[in-house]
Structure formats: structure tokens, C-alpha cells
Amino acid sequence: MTGLPSHLELVQGVVLPKPVGGEPVLDFVNTRSDWTTRGPARTEWLTSYEAFLIWNSYVGLLPPATVFRLIEQASGKPTEAARRMHTALEFRADLYDVLTGQATGGSFEAAARVIEKASGRRQLVRTDEGASWELPEDLAQPLDQLALLAGELLTGPAQAHVRRCPGESCGWLFLDPRGRRRWCSMATCGNRAKVRAHAARTR
Numbered sequence: 253m254t255g256l257p258s259h260l261e262l263v264q265g266v267v268l269p270k271p272v273g274g275e276p277v278l279d280f281v282n283t284r285s286d287w288t289t290r291g292p293a294r295t296e297w298l299t300s301y302e303a304f305l306i307w308n309s310y311v312g313l314l315p316p317a318t319v320f321r322l323i324e325q326a327s328g329k330p331t332e333a334a335r336r337m338h339t340a341l342e343f344r345a346d347l348y349d350v351l352t353g354q355a356t357g358g359s360f361e362a363a364a365r366v367i368e369k370a371s372g373r374r375q376l377v378r379t380d381e382g383a384s385w386e387l388p389e390d391l392a393q394p395l396d397q398l399a400l401l402a403g404e405l406l407t408g409p410a411q412a413h414v415r416r417c418p419g420e421s422c423g424w425l426f427l428d429p430r431g432r433r434r435w436c437s438m439a440t441c442g443n444r445a446k447v448r449a450h451a452a453r454t455r
Contacts, residue, residue, distance in 0.1 A: 258439045263310045266303045272436050274427035275410065276311050277402045281348050282436070283307060287416075287423030290345075294421070301326050301333035301391075304340060308394045318389060325391055332391055339366070340395045347402055351414050351425060367403040370396035417441050 256262060261270050271279040284293035298304050305322055308314040314322075326333035343366045349359040373396055374385040387393050387400075405411055415428040419441025426436050435441040 259437055261310075264306050266297075266306050268297050268303075268307055268310055271311055273425055275405060276313055277347070277398060277405050278351075278414065278425040278427065279311055280307075280398055281344055281351065282424040283344070286421045287348060288421055298337070298341065301337040304337055304394060308397075313397055314394060318393075321389065322391065322393065329391065336391050336395060340398075343395065343399065348425070350406065351411075352416055363402070366395070367399045367406075370399035371403065374400070 256267065259270055259272070260267055262268075269279075269282055271282075273279040273282055281287075283297045285295035286293060298307060302323055305314065305319045305326075309316055309319045343363060346355070346359040346363040346366075349355040350363050355363075370387070370392075373387055373392065375388065376383055377386050387396050405414075410427060410429070413427050413429045414425055415433065417424045417426065417434075417436035419435060422436060422441050424436040424441075426433065
């Protein structure tokens, strides 16, 4: 596949948006287009559980070997994999509302339940360095890992630096700790805004 827009990349046969959020949780939220309307996404990049796994590997959350084994698991449990994917997309929408300050009580509680459930599934395992928390390698692992990271983001200092792109039909999220960033990407939304401003000036 050639000629992809600059904000997309072909990864293992799946078209995915390039990470621009500065944080995996924000890049997860940015796996659909156009958050300015709350209906179905104009473009959805997480079109299957397998695509979700490949995205996790692409952004460095899961090693390729784990992705391979989970793809094998999913092929034997297609109904469960589809249910996990549906839960992930619902969590993404609730999380977007929480991160942008638009959350109703229902959205916040729903996101909190996913995060709390993931926290309860952690296992303390012995390592060479002592011990660490790990999640079971099963079909719930990818979302659980994202949920734990979301919990850290929501309760940490970075949450205050989450910004929403004002680009037309965008709404993607990104970290802006220095307060100097306006667009999710200058190559896409920033460029489009410059072109529109120039056209308006020359009319």
C-alpha cells in the first residue's frame, strides 16, 4: 500500500495512525478520527482485535512474541476477542470524555471500573531484581495494560498537560508540558489551518 497520508503508517498489513500524543494512552485515544462528533468514527483504525494487538506492539506496549501468542489465542476464541475489542472501544470513548473534562458521572465511573478491574488482575512475581507487577498473558492483557497506564495518567502530574487539537474534524489529544504546542501535528492539522488562513486572506 503506497501513498498513505503523512499521519498514517502501514504496520504488518494494518494501517495505523502514527503516535503523536507523547503518551501511549493518548495515542490509544487517537486511534479513531474526528472526536468533534460523538457518533461512529469517520475512520476507525482499530478494526479488529488483531489490529488492536498490532497497535500495542507498534507503540511498544507489547513485545512481538506476546502479540503472536495472543493472536493465536484470539483465533481460538473469536467471540471473546470480539467482546474484548468492544470493551476497549467503549473504554476509549469514556476515557476521552474524562481526559477532556466532558465526563458525565457515567463515563467516569465506567472508565474507573475498567482501571480498577485491571489493577485487581495484577500479579506480584519474583524477578532477578526482586519483584514486579505483571498481568496474565491472556486476551484481557492489552486493555488491562492500557487501563493501568490510564490510571497513572489520570492521577499524575501529566494529566494537567493534556491538550485537545483544535483542528477541523480532529480533537486528538497530546501532552503539552511547555505550553507551546497547538496542533496534534504541524504536518496535518497545522498545515491545513495555514492553508485555510492563507485562502481566507487572499479572497
